[in-house]
Amino acid sequence: MGEINYRNYIEEKLRCGGYKLTTQRLNMIKVIYKNNRHMSADEIYSEVKDKKIGLTTVYRNLMIFEEIGVVRKISITNINYYELDIMNEYKVHIHTKCSKCNKIMDVNEVEVTEEYLSLIKNLKKKFKIAVESISVVVAESCENCNLKLEVRR
Amino acid sequence: MGEINYRNYIEEKLRCGGYKLTTQRLNMIKVIYKNNRHMSADEIYSEVKDKKIGLTTVYRNLMIFEEIGVVRKISITNINYYELDIMNEYKVHIHTKCSKCNKIMDVNEVEVTEEYLSLIKNLKKKFKIAVESISVVVAESCENCNLKLEVRR
DNA sequence: CTTGATGCAAAGGATTTGCACAAAT
DNA sequence: ATTTGTGCAAATCCTTTGCATCAAG
Numbered sequence: 001m002g003e004i005n006y007r008n009y010i011e012e013k014l015r016c017g018g019y020k021l022t023t024q025r026l027n028m029i030k031v032i033y034k035n036n037r038h039m040s041a042d043e044i045y046s047e048v049k050d051k052k053i054g055l056t057t058v059y060r061n062l063m064i065f066e067e068i069g070v071v072r073k074i075s076i077t078n079i080n081y082y083e084l085d086i087m088n089e090y091k092v093h094i095h096t097k098c099s100k101c102n103k104i105m106d107v108n109e110v111e112v113t114e115e116y117l118s119l120i121k122n123l124k125k126k127f128k129i130a131v132e133s134i135s136v137v138v139a140e141s142c143e144n145c146n147l148k149l150e151v152r153r
Numbered sequence: 154m155g156e157i158n159y160r161n162y163i164e165e166k167l168r169c170g171g172y173k174l175t176t177q178r179l180n181m182i183k184v185i186y187k188n189n190r191h192m193s194a195d196e197i198y199s200e201v202k203d204k205k206i207g208l209t210t211v212y213r214n215l216m217i218f219e220e221i222g223v224v225r226k227i228s229i230t231n232i233n234y235y236e237l238d239i240m241n242e243y244k245v246h247i248h249t250k251c252s253k254c255n256k257i258m259d260v261n262e263v264e265v266t267e268e269y270l271s272l273i274k275n276l277k278k279k280f281k282i283a284v285e286s287i288s289v290v291v292a293e294s295c296e297n298c299n300l301k302l303e304v305r306r
Numbered sequence: 307c308t309t310g311a312t313g314c315a316a317a318g319g320a321t322t323t324g325c326a327c328a329a330a331t
Numbered sequence: 332a333t334t335t336g337t338g339c340a341a342a343t344c345c346t347t348t349g350c351a352t353c354a355a356g
Contacts, residue, residue, distance in 0.1 A: 018310090019310085019311090020310070020311080020355080022310095022311065022312085022354090024311080024312075025311095040345090041345080041346080042345080052312095052313095053312085053313085054312070054313040054314070055313090055346090056312080056313060056314075056315095056346095056347080056348090057311080057312055057313070059345090059346060059347070060311085060312085060347085061311095063347095075228055075229065075230050075231055076228065077228050078228055078231050078232075078233065078320080078321085078344090078345080079344095079345075080231065080345085080346085171335090172335085172336090173330080173335070173336075175329085175330095175335095175336065175337085177336080177337075178336095193320090194320080194321080195319095195320080205337095205338095206337085206338085207337070207338040207339070208321095208338090209321095209322080209323090209337080209338060209339075209340095210336080210337055210338065212320090212321060212322070213322090213336085213337085214336095216322095231319090231320075231345080231346085232319095232320075233320085233321085
């Protein structure tokens with residue numbers, strides 16, 4: 001979805017939920033869109049606070065965004081991270097977090113997703129559960145940190 | 154591992170890390186062993202507090218247990234849950250949490266695990282990451298809550 | 307006007323830390 | 332005696348709530 005269109009998309013989503021598109025809300029979306037990664041409430045706040053907004057509002061709007069399906073929340077080591085739920089069709093979501101540099105990476109590659117979907121299908125079948133959302137967190141050492149490790153030796 | 158043997162196992166693990174097996178630590182292990190499920194620090198505390206132990210100690214010992222590989226920690230919606238890491242060979246770990254009754258379920262079935270392992274293998278290959286531990290959380294409506302839902306209709 | 311949105315300050319819950327005391331060898 | 336463990340209280344971090352004010356139709 002292009003930068004021109006997502007504004008309308010967000011506005012529509014908000015309207016459906018009975019909410020309005022305010023300047024603060026748009027600025028928050030812009031920041032998450034621009035960064036294109038998982039951001040904590042605090043990270044988002046630090047990039048919008050020049051534009052007249054309080055941390056409370058950031059939290060409150062993130063809750064609304066999640067409710068209307070505009071952002072997705074994942075909880076990693078007791079911190080909530082948010083990402084835009086606009087661009088991807090996949091409900092599947094795999095995150096990896098490097099235990100050294102704390103970088104969070106999105107895994108949305110089709111090949112992996114295929115296997116993932118089949119895993120979920122079997123989960124549903126075997127345990128008769130209605131899967132609503134999925135979050136996989138893989139603690140790992142990322143390529144970058146592994147390289148550094150090798151250099152150090 | 155039998156109930157008779159795990160005491161020695163824990164004591165050995167603690168010794169390796171430079172720690173001692175105290176009454177409080179043994180009581181905590183007993184509670185997690187007995188319940189055989191994911192427990193929050195507070196849940197563990199509420200079952201051992203009669204036996205002269207403070208919440209601080211519970212937290213501190215859980216940290217130690219995690220460090221020496223006796224418990225595994227998973228973070229779900231900002232609460233940490235702990236489970237014994239003694240009985241299972243699998244490093245693979247899939248948890249499902251019912252969004253209605255909050256019950257956490259362990260998924261360790263071999264069939265699912267097979268697929269899961271192949272997923273991880275591909276993750277490693279594709280992204281050159283060193284997977285250290287994995288936590289999958291599936292938000293779902295569990296069989297029990299679904300049944301209730303049907304009855305209500 | 308009326309309804310929703312905001313922001314400050316204050317409260318809340320989970321976890322950690324400081325420090326003095328207790329336990330164990 | 333020296334080291335390790337404990338527990339209370341206080342501090343901390345992230346998040347939510349209360350309430351008065353602001354903005355928009």
